[in-house]
Amino acid sequence: MPTKLNHVLIDFENVQPKNLSLLVGKGYRVHVFVGENQAKLPFELVDAMQQLGDAGRYVKIAGNGRNALDFHIAFTLGELVHQDPKGYFHVISRDTGFDPLIKHLRRLGIEAHREQDLAEIPPLRTPATVAEGDKVGVIVKNLAGRGQSRPRKVKTLANTIYSLFKPKLEEGDVDQLIRDLQDQGYITLDGDKVSYRLPRD
Numbered sequence: 001m002p003t004k005l006n007h008v009l010i011d012f013e014n015v016q017p018k019n020l021s022l023l024v025g026k027g028y029r030v031h032v033f034v035g036e037n038q039a040k041l042p043f044e045l046v047d048a049m050q051q052l053g054d055a056g057r058y059v060k061i062a063g064n065g066r067n068a069l070d071f072h073i074a075f076t077l078g079e080l081v082h083q084d085p086k087g088y089f090h091v092i093s094r095d096t097g098f099d100p101l102i103k104h105l106r107r108l109g110i111e112a113h114r115e116q117d118l119a120e121i122p123p124l125r126t127p128a129t130v131a132e133g134d135k136v137g138v139i140v141k142n143l144a145g146r147g148q149s150r151p152r153k154v155k156t157l158a159n160t161i162y163s164l165f166k167p168k169l170e171e172g173d174v175d176q177l178i179r180d181l182q183d184q185g186y187i188t189l190d191g192d193k194v195s196y197r198l199p200r201d
Helices: 043-055 068-083 096-107 132-145 154-164 171-183
Strands: 006-011 028-034 056-060 088-092 111-115 187-190 193-196
Touching (some): 006 068, 043 056, 068 096, 096 111, 154 193
Parallel strands (some): 088 111
16 A cells, blocks of 8 residues: 655745754655745755755745735645645645635545644644653753744644643643743743743844
C-alpha cells in the first residue's frame, strides 16, 4: 500500500513559523504562500526550505486585498486534493475563515486540518508521557518558534499547550504547566493577558 502524503500549506501572512525544520526528512510536501509585496523571508525558513529540496515550494500570490492569499491557498488545496485524494492536508494559519472549507472536505472523507503551528500536526506532537520538566522545555521551544504569533491570552495559551501533546493532557496538567512557566520566568500574566521572556527575546 503506498504511503499517504502529507501536504502542508502555510499562510505566511498569518503565521511565520521558525520551526519548519521539524518537517525536514519526514516526507512532507510544503507550500509557503507569501504576499505579492513580500520582499524578505527569515533565514530559518529559507534554510529549511532548501533542505526540503523539491518537497518545498514558494507560492507568491498575484494581487493584494483582503483574503487574497486565503483564496490562493483554497485554490491550491483543491488542486492537491484532486491530485492526491487519499493524502493528508494541513493548513497552517490562525485564520478561522478556513474552517468551513476544512469541515466540508472532512465531510467528503478528505483528511484536512487547520493548525496554528507546525508542532500541532498530529505526528509531530510531543508524547504526553515526557517528564514534567521536559514538558516546559517543549512548550518554551514551541513558543519561541512562533515569533509574533504567540498566544496573547491565557485561554489561547492553554489551548496551545493542550494541542502540543498526545495523548491529550488533563485540564489540571495544563494549568500546572502555565504556573511552571510563570515560576520559571518565561511568562508574566496580567489578568488574562500573557507577556513573554523567552530565549532569544
